[in-house]
Amino acid sequence: MNHPDPQQDREAAARKNFNEFFRQWWFSIVVMVGISLTTMLPDAQIKHFALIHEPIANGEIWRLLTSQFVHLGFNHTALNLVGYLIVAASFREDISPREEMVALLLCALGVGVGIFLFNPEINWYVGLSGAIYGILTHYLIVGWHRSPFLSGFFALFLLGKFVYEQLIAGGDTVTADIIGGVVAVDSHLYGALTGLVTGTISNRRFHRRPPTDASSDSH
Numbered sequence: 001m002n003h004p005d006p007q008q009d010r011e012a013a014a015r016k017n018f019n020e021f022f023r024q025w026w027f028s029i030v031v032m033v034g035i036s037l038t039t040m041l042p043d044a045q046i047k048h049f050a051l052i053h054e055p056i057a058n059g060e061i062w063r064l065l066t067s068q069f070v071h072l073g074f075n076h077t078a079l080n081l082v083g084y085l086i087v088a089a090s091f092r093e094d095i096s097p098r099e100e101m102v103a104l105l106l107c108a109l110g111v112g113v114g115i116f117l118f119n120p121e122i123n124w125y126v127g128l129s130g131a132i133y134g135i136l137t138h139y140l141i142v143g144w145h146r147s148p149f150l151s152g153f154f155a156l157f158l159l160g161k162f163v164y165e166q167l168i169a170g171g172d173t174v175t176a177d178i179i180g181g182v183v184a185v186d187s188h189l190y191g192a193l194t195g196l197v198t199g200t201i202s203n204r205r206f207h208r209r210p211p212t213d214a215s216s217d218s219h
Contacts, residue, residue, distance in 0.1 A: 038070045039077045068112065071126055072180050090154070091143045103195065103198050104134075108134070110134060111134065112125075115190065122184055133191040141195075
């Protein structure tokens with residue numbers, strides 16, 4: 001009679017846990033590793049990816065997206081890494097890597113297009129913060145069914161943030177000092193508006209709960 005091997009059971013459980021972790025997190029890891037690596041790019045190279053109006057008007061439309069994945073320096077990158085990790089971890093059970101990928105790219109594009117069309121005064125733009133606000137908005141919509149308290153908390157945070165930025169104080173001077181550049185607060189708004197659209201569509205098409213069967217009445 002073969003006896004179960006506790007060591008093999010532990011190894012099998014560890015492999016299963018790792019595979020499940022990787023299945024859920026692979027795209028988030030790719031994003032965080034990717035933006036960490038771009039920190040090592042020299043400033044002259046970052047300028048080829050930044051959102052600058054004139055080159056985009058002349059056909060360099062890739063800047064609408066690539067600008068979101070390069071940063072001003074280590075502090076700027078670290079802040080966005082922490083923000084992305086918090087958002088991804090908070091709604092991990094609600095979002096597949098595929099949906100995360102689509103939501104992030106669309107929100108990044110929404111930020112880039114918004115700045116290009118409506119903020120000619122911004123000479124150049126880099127950073128993922130606007131897209132992070134977008135995926136946070138997307139996530140809190142699709143995650144409402146499972147965790148209404150968490151979604152409600154983030155919704156109140158976003159509402160307060162936008163009222164403060166758009167109507168009261170403008171840019172965050174503390175964050176500006178940390179990252180070494182002006183905070184483009186409109187990018188947060190463009191990201192959130194894009195996330196509102198993508199989240200609403202995704203929630204209606206892919207996250208609606210199936211109707212519960214009504215109990216049959218006896219006659």
